[in-house]
Amino acid sequence: xxxxxxxxxxxxxxxxxxxxxxxxxxxxxxxxxxxxxxxxxxxxxxxxxxxxxxxxxxxxxxxxxxxxxxxxxxxxxxxxxxxxxxxxxxxxxxxxxxxxxxxxxxxxxxxxxxxxxxxxxxxxxxxxxxxxxxxxxxxxxxxxxxxxxxxxxxxxxxxxxxxxxxxxxxxxxxxxxxxxxxxxxxxxxxxxxxxxxxxxxxxxxxxxxxxxxxxxxxxxxxxxxxxxxxxxxxxxxxxxxxxxxxxxxxxxxxxxxxxxx
Amino acid sequence: xxxxxxxxxxxxxxxxxxxxxxxxxxxxxxxxxxxxxxxxxxxxxxxxxxxxxxxxxxxxxxxxxxxxxxxxxxxxxxxxxxxxxxxxxxxxxxxxxxxxxxxxxxxxxxxxxxxxxxxxxxxxxxxxxxxxxxxxxxxxxxxxxxxxxxxxxxxxxxxxxxxxxxxxxxxxxxxxxxxxxxxxxxxxxxxxxxxxxxxxxxxxxxxxxxxxxxxxxxxxxxxxxxxxxxxxxxxxxxxxxxxxxxxxxxxxxxxxxxxxxxxxxxxxxxxxxxxxxxxxxxxxxxxxxxxxxxxxxxxxxxxxxxxxxxxxxxxxxxxxxxxxxxxxxxxxxxxxxxxxxxxxxxxxxxxxxxxxxxxxxxxxxxxxxxxxxxxxxxxxxxx
Numbered sequence: 001x002x003x004x005x006x007x008x009x010x011x012x013x014x015x016x017x018x019x020x021x022x023x024x025x026x027x028x029x030x031x032x033x034x035x036x037x038x039x040x041x042x043x044x045x046x047x048x049x050x051x052x053x054x055x056x057x058x059x060x061x062x063x064x065x066x067x068x069x070x071x072x073x074x075x076x077x078x079x080x081x082x083x084x085x086x087x088x089x090x091x092x093x094x095x096x097x098x099x100x101x102x103x104x105x106x107x108x109x110x111x112x113x114x115x116x117x118x119x120x121x122x123x124x125x126x127x128x129x130x131x132x133x134x135x136x137x138x139x140x141x142x143x144x145x146x147x148x149x150x151x152x153x154x155x156x157x158x159x160x161x162x163x164x165x166x167x168x169x170x171x172x173x174x175x176x177x178x179x180x181x182x183x184x185x186x187x188x189x190x191x192x193x194x195x196x197x198x199x200x201x202x203x204x205x206x207x208x209x210x211x212x213x214x215x216x217x218x219x220x221x222x223x224x225x226x227x228x229x230x231x232x233x234x235x236x237x238x239x240x241x242x243x244x245x246x247x248x249x250x251x252x253x254x255x256x257x258x259x260x261x
Numbered sequence: 262x263x264x265x266x267x268x269x270x271x272x273x274x275x276x277x278x279x280x281x282x283x284x285x286x287x288x289x290x291x292x293x294x295x296x297x298x299x300x301x302x303x304x305x306x307x308x309x310x311x312x313x314x315x316x317x318x319x320x321x322x323x324x325x326x327x328x329x330x331x332x333x334x335x336x337x338x339x340x341x342x343x344x345x346x347x348x349x350x351x352x353x354x355x356x357x358x359x360x361x362x363x364x365x366x367x368x369x370x371x372x373x374x375x376x377x378x379x380x381x382x383x384x385x386x387x388x389x390x391x392x393x394x395x396x397x398x399x400x401x402x403x404x405x406x407x408x409x410x411x412x413x414x415x416x417x418x419x420x421x422x423x424x425x426x427x428x429x430x431x432x433x434x435x436x437x438x439x440x441x442x443x444x445x446x447x448x449x450x451x452x453x454x455x456x457x458x459x460x461x462x463x464x465x466x467x468x469x470x471x472x473x474x475x476x477x478x479x480x481x482x483x484x485x486x487x488x489x490x491x492x493x494x495x496x497x498x499x500x501x502x503x504x505x506x507x508x509x510x511x512x513x514x515x516x517x518x519x520x521x522x523x524x525x526x527x528x529x530x531x532x533x534x535x536x537x538x539x540x541x542x543x544x545x546x547x548x549x550x551x552x553x554x555x556x557x558x559x560x561x562x563x564x565x566x567x568x569x570x571x572x573x574x575x576x577x578x579x580x581x582x583x584x585x586x587x588x589x590x591x592x593x594x595x596x597x598x599x600x601x602x603x604x605x606x607x608x609x610x611x612x613x614x615x616x617x618x619x620x621x622x623x624x625x626x627x628x629x630x631x632x633x634x635x636x637x638x639x640x641x642x643x644x
Contacts, residue, residue, distance in 0.1 A: 132397070132547055133397065133541065135541065135542070135543050161560070161561035167560075168553065168557050171548070171557060174548040175548040175549030176404075178402065178547065179402060179404040182396075182400070182404075183401070183402065
């Protein structure tokens with residue numbers, strides 16, 4: 001894995017890259033603190049993986065012009081231009097899934113495949129927890145399913161305040177998320193009417209035990225994106241790529257190879 | 262020394278099960294716990310208590326704005342100020358209008374100007390951002406709070422001082438016609454106060470604008486630091502600040518003896534700090550409400566507001582509240598005024614669940630046995 005900086009119309013963005021093959025841009029979620037993960041390594045066995053920190057998150061600069069996920073989607077089109085990537089697979093998790101779907105509605109031809117993992121962006125029919133009233137530890141408890149993973153994540157969240165760098169990153173990322181998704185909460189009411197523009201094959205992936213964004217949202221996405229493939233991952237909460245890396249990456253890979261036939 | 266009487270209008274009837282719980286008293290505490298019939302009685306009492314300050318010889322009275330909480334029943338300080346105008350003769354300090362929470366800051370410019378004209382120029386206009394919880398209440402992006410505050414303030418002051426109509430084209434507010442009727446009576450505009458718990462940004466802003474800075478809910482160490490920073494900021498901005506630009510707002514209880522005062526104050530300080538002010542830290546300080554510079558310190562602190570129960574005796578020791586005989590309270594205010602350099606004292610004489618009779622006696626003792634001796638250090642209000 002290598003790390004580089006890219007200047008996108010005046011905003012410095014940190015990008016992690018690895019692997020070779022068709023380009024796959026990974027759009028991270030709100031709770032991501034900028035790490036390279038085992039899932040990314042697994043994806044890099046088949047793809048040239050590009051993983052930016054969104055502007056305002058982790059080691060990327062702030063971009064004061066960005067006030068919404070829609071603004072961020074336009075920023076990413078500039079980022080793809082800067083990287084010289086005409087057409088990519090977009091894989092977005094949570095907040096990143098919402099972003100990926102939005103990009104695919106603006107310039108559908110730039111997206112060869114669209115993979116939405118526990119994607120924010122739509123409003124659930126049932127009440128959902130408010131991530132912005134929860135502490136780091138409460139949130140860690142909520143998004144993980146397996147007891148071991150849950151306990152480890154809670155412990156890490158509780159210790160984060162003792163690590164100034166990590167704590168500062170957490171607080172900045174959380175503020176950046178609030179700026180994008182405070183109200184309307186984690187969704188764009190206009191997105192459903194734009195999704196018909198998506199032309200790429202779509203994979204919708206959800207953890208069956210997601211308690212932050214319930215799996216019923218996967219059905220909503222399926223209805224709005226007819227023909228999308230739906231993968232519900234067992235024994236996984238909000239982060240199936242983390243909790244069930246093998247199964248989740250295998251499902252992504254099967255979807256990508258399917259499209260190539 | 263100038264004396265103000267502050268009232269927070271708390272709801273004293275929260276059920277025992279809520280008091281014993283760890284649940285938030287802000288944002289999510291169900292309003293089924295508010296009894297409108299008891300509320301009616303309570304408002305009559307609290308309004309009379311505010312008028313009582315004026316009758317007892319205080320220079321002014323203070324009201325404020327909070328939302329969706331048992332902590333205070335004044336979502337609109339301007340409504341309360343409007344009720345008090347015809348019943349009082351002194352200053353009315355609105356501390357403050359939470360301008361960032363308003364859809365339209367011009368409404369604040371209009372309402373405060375109305376109050377100023379009707380009262381014959383007795384209004385002091387405080388500006389605040391609203392506390393973090395209120396960004397949950399109104400669904401407003403907390404990361405924009407400071408920006409909105411500054412733009413709203415700039416717009417209001419310009420609307421008060423520059424003849425309209427003029428155009429305002431800001432990031433948050435875009436108005437083709439700014440031209441409020443009426444304009445304020447006090448010229449160039451009502452005195453502006455900045456109530457705060459001591460954030461470095463607010464202290465500097467208040468000093469730069471030559472406003473009066475009012476410290477609320479703080480220990481003596483924090484107050485001393487904030488006031489020093491204010492004086493230093495004033496020097497940096499090219500002038501020497503006056504004690505009349507520094508105010509201390511604090512719950513006060515005066516009784517016959519120190520023992521009696523502290524014993525009674527403890528109960529109501531417990532209700533104020535451990536029930537009325539109780540909320541999870543992530544509700545108190547939503548993401549982006551604090552600057553990235555101050556957020557790690559506040560959010561990582563093992564103690565402080567939002568971090569669990571506090572001991573009323575500890576609050577009294579650290580200067581979060583004053584309780585004692587008239588002599589003790591007089592001596593404390595005198596000493597702190599010379600040590601900390603403030604010229605405005607704003608007492609919250611009703612706090613927590615403190616009853617009307619205790620309030621009456623405390624205010625009476627303060628007005629007769631504390632205030633007169635401290636008047637010697639009288640300062641004049643700026644502008």
